[in-house]
Amino acid sequence: xxxxxxxxxxxxxxxxxxxxxxxxxxxxxxxxxxxxxxxxxxxxxxxxxxxxxxxxxxxxxxxxxxxxxxxxxxxxxxxxxxxxxxxxxxxxxxxxxxxxxxxxxxxxxxxxxxxxxxxxxxxxxxxxxxxxxxxxxxxxxxxxxxxxxxxxxxxxxxxxxxxxxxxxxxxxxxxxxxxxxxxxxxxxxxxxxxxxxxxxxxxxxxxxxxxxxxxxxxxxxxxxxxxxxxxxxxxxxxxxxxxxxxxxxxxxxxxxxxxxxxxxxxxxxxxxxxxxxxxxxxxxxxxxxxxxxxxxxxxxxxxxxxxxxxxxxxxxxxxxxxxxxxxxxxxxxxxxxxxxxxxxxxxxxxxxxxxxxxxxxxxxxxxxxxxxxxxxxxxxxxxxxxxxxxxxxxxxxxxxxxxxxxxxxxxxxxxxxxxxxxxxxxxxxxxxxxxxxxxxxxxxxxxxxxxxxxxxxxxxxxxxxxxxxxxxxxxxxxxxxxx
Amino acid sequence: xxxxxxxxxxxxxxxxxxxxxxxxxxxxxxxxxxxxxxxxxxxxxxxxxxxxxxxxxxxxxxxxxxxxxxxxxxxxxxxxxxxxxxxxxxxxxxxxxxxxxxxxxxxxxxxxxxxxxxxxxxxxxxxxxxxxxxxxxxxxxxxxxxxxxxxxxxxxxxxxxxxxxxxxxxxxxxxxxxxxxxxxxxxxxxxxxxxxxxxxxxxxxxxxxxxxxxxxxxxxxxxxxxxxxxxxxxxxxxxxxxxxxxxxxxxxxxxxxxxxxxxxxxxxxxxxxxxxxxxxxxxxxxxxxxxxxxxxxxxxxxxxxxxxxxxxxxxxxxxxxxxxxxxxxxxxxxxxxxxxxxxxxxxxxxxxxxxxxxxxxxxxxxxxxxxxxxxxxxxxxxxxxxxxxxxxxxxxxxxxxxxxxxxxxxxxxxxxxxxxxxxxxxxxxxxxxxxxxxxxxxxxxxxxxxxxxxxxxxxxxxxxxxxxx
Numbered sequence: 001x002x003x004x005x006x007x008x009x010x011x012x013x014x015x016x017x018x019x020x021x022x023x024x025x026x027x028x029x030x031x032x033x034x035x036x037x038x039x040x041x042x043x044x045x046x047x048x049x050x051x052x053x054x055x056x057x058x059x060x061x062x063x064x065x066x067x068x069x070x071x072x073x074x075x076x077x078x079x080x081x082x083x084x085x086x087x088x089x090x091x092x093x094x095x096x097x098x099x100x101x102x103x104x105x106x107x108x109x110x111x112x113x114x115x116x117x118x119x120x121x122x123x124x125x126x127x128x129x130x131x132x133x134x135x136x137x138x139x140x141x142x143x144x145x146x147x148x149x150x151x152x153x154x155x156x157x158x159x160x161x162x163x164x165x166x167x168x169x170x171x172x173x174x175x176x177x178x179x180x181x182x183x184x185x186x187x188x189x190x191x192x193x194x195x196x197x198x199x200x201x202x203x204x205x206x207x208x209x210x211x212x213x214x215x216x217x218x219x220x221x222x223x224x225x226x227x228x229x230x231x232x233x234x235x236x237x238x239x240x241x242x243x244x245x246x247x248x249x250x251x252x253x254x255x256x257x258x259x260x261x262x263x264x265x266x267x268x269x270x271x272x273x274x275x276x277x278x279x280x281x282x283x284x285x286x287x288x289x290x291x292x293x294x295x296x297x298x299x300x301x302x303x304x305x306x307x308x309x310x311x312x313x314x315x316x317x318x319x320x321x322x323x324x325x326x327x328x329x330x331x332x333x334x335x336x337x338x339x340x341x342x343x344x345x346x347x348x349x350x351x352x353x354x355x356x357x358x359x360x361x362x363x364x365x366x367x368x369x370x371x372x373x374x375x376x377x378x379x380x381x382x383x384x385x386x387x388x389x390x391x392x393x394x395x396x397x398x399x400x401x402x403x404x405x406x407x408x409x410x411x412x413x414x415x416x417x418x419x420x421x422x423x424x425x426x427x428x429x430x431x432x433x434x435x436x437x438x439x440x441x442x443x444x445x446x447x448x449x450x451x452x453x454x455x456x457x458x459x460x461x462x463x464x465x466x467x468x469x470x471x472x473x474x475x476x477x478x479x480x481x482x483x
Numbered sequence: 484x485x486x487x488x489x490x491x492x493x494x495x496x497x498x499x500x501x502x503x504x505x506x507x508x509x510x511x512x513x514x515x516x517x518x519x520x521x522x523x524x525x526x527x528x529x530x531x532x533x534x535x536x537x538x539x540x541x542x543x544x545x546x547x548x549x550x551x552x553x554x555x556x557x558x559x560x561x562x563x564x565x566x567x568x569x570x571x572x573x574x575x576x577x578x579x580x581x582x583x584x585x586x587x588x589x590x591x592x593x594x595x596x597x598x599x600x601x602x603x604x605x606x607x608x609x610x611x612x613x614x615x616x617x618x619x620x621x622x623x624x625x626x627x628x629x630x631x632x633x634x635x636x637x638x639x640x641x642x643x644x645x646x647x648x649x650x651x652x653x654x655x656x657x658x659x660x661x662x663x664x665x666x667x668x669x670x671x672x673x674x675x676x677x678x679x680x681x682x683x684x685x686x687x688x689x690x691x692x693x694x695x696x697x698x699x700x701x702x703x704x705x706x707x708x709x710x711x712x713x714x715x716x717x718x719x720x721x722x723x724x725x726x727x728x729x730x731x732x733x734x735x736x737x738x739x740x741x742x743x744x745x746x747x748x749x750x751x752x753x754x755x756x757x758x759x760x761x762x763x764x765x766x767x768x769x770x771x772x773x774x775x776x777x778x779x780x781x782x783x784x785x786x787x788x789x790x791x792x793x794x795x796x797x798x799x800x801x802x803x804x805x806x807x808x809x810x811x812x813x814x815x816x817x818x819x820x821x822x823x824x825x826x827x828x829x830x831x832x833x834x835x836x837x838x839x840x841x842x843x844x845x846x847x848x849x850x851x852x853x854x855x856x857x858x859x860x861x862x863x864x865x866x867x868x869x870x871x872x873x874x875x876x877x878x879x880x881x882x883x884x885x886x887x888x889x890x891x892x893x894x895x896x897x898x899x900x901x902x903x904x905x906x907x908x909x910x911x912x913x914x915x916x917x918x919x920x921x922x923x924x925x926x927x928x929x930x931x932x933x934x935x936x937x938x939x940x941x942x943x944x945x946x947x948x949x950x951x952x
Binding site for chain 1: 486487488489490491492496530532535538539542543546551557559560562563564565566601602604605608612613614615616617633634637638707709745746754758759760761762763771773774777778780781783784785786787788789790791794
C-alpha cells in the first residue's frame with residue numbers, strides 16, 4: 001500500500017505533488033469552516049458569516065438593470081443572435097478590438113481620465129490570477145525573485161511562485177508606521193536578497209492595497225519608480241482595486257500617471273495587472289488584463305494568453321457594457337458611494353466596542369486591529385483568537401499571518417460581499433462578543449487597559465476540527481465561490 | 484542580466500513556424516466572396532463552421548439561457564460571483580454526459596474526475612505541469628498538431644520526442660517506432676514520462692485502430708508511464724471504422740482500478756465538435772485523484788467563464804438537441820469531406836483515407852521538385868502566394884516525409900471550397916507540364932536510385948507491420 005502510494009506520487013511532478021498551491025494556508029481554512037456551516041438568514045441564521053471573501057456585491061442590480069435594457073449585449077438573445085457565429089468562432093488572442101477599446105476606456109475613467117490607456121497594450125488573461133503568473137513567466141526565470149511589501153494577498157504565493165519557480169522576498173512593512181512602504185525597507189530587502197545571492201527581478205505592489213485598503217501617495221510611488229529605475233528591475237502594479245477608492249480627500253494615483261509625467265523612467269520596466277473581478281464584481285467572468293509599457297512583454301504575454309483567454313461571449317458582453325459611457329460613469333460613482341457608506345457603517349460599529357482599524361480609503365475590506373485582545377503578541381495567540389472568532393463569534397475573517405503580516409493580531413474583514421442586514425448581524429455578533437468577554441468597555445481612543453482586563457473564553461477546539469469537510473453545503477443551485 | 488525571462492526571449496512559443504506564417508499571410512489578404520474574391524482562402528484553420536445554424540436555432544428557442552435567467556428568475560449575480568474552480572456542477576454533468584454520448588455511451592464519465600480549463604491549449608499545458616518535471620519528455624507520434632510545441636514545452640520545460648510514423652502504413656503507430664523514440668530519448672538524456680496521442684488524429688483525420696490503442700496500453704504498462712489521449716475531435720468521426728476511446732480499451736481489458744487506469748488521462752474541448760473555439764471550454768479527465776486535485780487547483784490560471792458554463796450547461800443538458808446535433812454534424816462533415824476529396828482527385832491529388840477531423844492529409848509528393856523539405860516549402864509558398872490557398876505544410880506538423888499538407892474543409896462555405904479546388908486544379912495543370920518537362924531532363928541514375936529506395940522501404944515495412952489498416 002505504501003509502495004503503491006509513493007509509486008503514484010512519483011508519477012506526478014514535484015509541482016503537482018507538493019503544496020506550492022498554497023491551499024494549506026489558514027486563509028483557506030476559514031472558508032472550509034464557513035462551507036461546513038454557512039450563514040443563511042432563514043435556513044441557517046446561526047451559521048458562519050463569510051467575511052473572508054473580497055467580493056463586491058454592492059452594485060449588481062445596476063448591472064442587472066442595464067442587462068435587461070441592453071439585450072444586444074448577449075449573443076444568445078434574440079437581439080444579439082446574429083453575432084453569435086462570429087463571436088463563438090473568435091479565438092484570436094489579440095481579443096475583440098471592441099473589448100480592448102472598452103476596457104482601455106474604462107481603465108481611464110476609473111482614474112478620473114487623468115491618463116489614457118492604449119488598447120493595443122491590453123492583453124487578456126485568466127483573471128488577475130492568470131495575469132500575475134504570466135507576468136512572472138515573462139519577467140523572471142526560475143530562482144529569480146520579486147520584492148513584495150507585507151502584508152500581501154495570500155494568493156501571490158501561488159500565482160507568482162507555484163509553476164514558475166519564482167520566489168517572493170518580503171519587504172517588511174509593519175504597524176509602527178501604519179504599514180507604509182518605506183525606501184529603507186525596500187533597500188533593506190534588496191540588500192538582504194543580494195547577500196543571499198537571490199536575483200531580484202522586480203517589485204510587486206498592490207495599489208490600492210489588499211489587505212490594507214490604503215493607496216500609495218504620489219511621493220512614495222515616485223520613490224519606488226526611482227528605486228526600480230536605479231536597480232534596473234521591473235515594477236508590477238496590481239491595480240485590481242482601483243475603482244474601489246471611495247475617499248474624496250485625496251486622489252488615487254495610478255502608476256500610469258506617474259510615468260506619464262516622469263520622462264526619466266524607463267517604461268520598459270512598468271507593468272500593470274488589472275481585472276474586473278473587484279471593481280465590477282464579476283469574478284466569475286475571468287476578465288484579467290495585463291497592461292505593459294514594454295513591447296516585448298506585450299508580445300510575449302499575448303502569446304501566453306492562449307493559456308487563459310477571456311471567453312469571447314464574455315468579451316462581447318463586457319465590450320458592450322463598458323462602451324456605454326453613461327452607464328460606466330454612473331456605476332463608478334455609485335459603487336464608490338456604496339463602498340464608502342458600508343465602510344463608514346462598519347468602522348463606526350467596530351469603534352463602538354473599541355476595535356480600531358487602519359485608516360483606509362479603498363478596497364472591499366478593513367484591516368482590523370485586534371492585537372490588544374491577544375494573550376501574547378504571537379502568531380499562536382493570533383490563531384487562537386481566530387479560532388474563537390470563527391467558532392464563537394461565527395464570522396470568517398482572515399488572519400493577518402496568512403498575509404505575512406509582521407505583527408500578530410491583525411485581521412482582514414470584508415464588508416462588501418453581503419447585504420445591509422447581514423452586515424448588521426455581523427456587527428451585532430462582534431458587539432455581543434466584546435461586551436461578554438471584555439470587562440471594560442473603552443471608547444475608541446485609548447487601547448491601554450485591554451491586556452490587564454482581558455479574559456477571553458478560549459475555545460478548546462483545535463484547528464483541525466475546522467479542516468475540510470468534503471461536502472459543501474450549497475445555498476443556491478450554484479456552489480458557492482472559494483477564492 | 485537579461486531584462487526579460489528566458490521564456491520571453493526564446494522562440495519555443497513556436498510562432499515562427501510556417502503554420503502561423505501562413506495565417507499571417509492570409510490575414511494580410513483574406514478571401515471574401517464579394518470584397519476580395521482573389522484573396523487567400525483560409526484552409527489552414529481547423530474550425531467547424533458547418534453546424535452553427537443548429538446552435539442558433541436552439542438559442543432562439545431557449546431565451547432563458549441567453550438572458551442570465553433560470554425559470555424566469557435572474558441569476559446574474561450568482562453567475563457573476565461564481566469562480567469556484569470545481570466548476571458549475573450542472574455544466575460538468577452535462578459535459579460528461581455529452582462526452583459519453585459521443586462515445587456511443589460505451590463508456591461513462593464521472594463528474595468528480597473532470598477538470599475545466601481555458602481550452603484544450605490550457606488542458607494540455609496543465610497536464611504537463613502535473614505529470615513531468617522540466618527536462619523530462621513526452622513521446623508524440625508524428626505528424627502532430629504544431630501547437631503542441633508551445634502548449635507542451637514552452638513554459639513547462641518539458642521536451643517532445645517524436646514517434647516517427649510514415650506513409651508506408653498510413654502513419655500508424657508501430658512498436659518499433661515507439662522503441663526507436665525511447666532510444667532517441669535516451670540518447671538525448673531525457674526521461675520519458677508518457678505518451679501523448681491525438682485521437683482522432685490531427686493532422687491525419689484518422690481514428691486510431693484498436694491495435695494501436697492496445698499497443699499503447701501495453702507500452703505504458705510496461706514502462707510505467709502516462710498516456711494522454713487528446714480526444715478533441717471525438718465528435719467529428721463521420722464514417723467507419725468509428726471512434727474507439729482509450730477508456731473503452733481500458734474497460735475491455737478490465738483495467739479499472741489498476742495502476743495503469745490511473746495513468747490514462749483524456750483531454751477534451753468544445754472547440755471542434757461544437758465549433759465554439761471562442762468560448763475557451765477545455766477539460767481534463769483523469770482517473771487519478773491526485774492529478775484531478777492538482778489540475779483543479781491549476782485551473783485557477785484559466786477557468787471557464789461562468790457565463791459560458793451556464794449557457795453550455797443548458798445547451799448540453801438538452802438531450803434532444805445533443806443527439807440531433809451529433810448526428811447532423813457528422814452528416815455534414817462527411818459530405819464536406821467527400822467534396823474535398825473529389826475536388827482533390829480531379830486535380831490528380833490523393834489524400835490519406837480518413838474518417839474524422841475537419842481536414843484531410845493531402846499527398847502532394849508527386850508535385851515536389853525533389854524529395855526534400857526545401858522543395859516542400861517551395862511548393863507551399865507557391866500555393867499560399869500564387870494559388871492563394873493557406874494550407875499547412877507537413878513539416879510544420881513534424882512529418883518526416885516531405886510533400887504532405889493538411890487541408891481544412893469545414894471552415895468555409897461550399898462555394899468557397901469549390902473555388903479553392905478549381906484554383907488548385909489550375910495550378911496542378913500548369914506545373915504538371917513543367918514537372919514533366921523537367922523530369923525528362925533528369926538522369927536515369929536518379930530515377931533508378933529512387934526505385935531502389937522504395938524497394939528497400941517496402942522490405943523494412945513488411946518486417947514491422949502490426950496495424951490493421
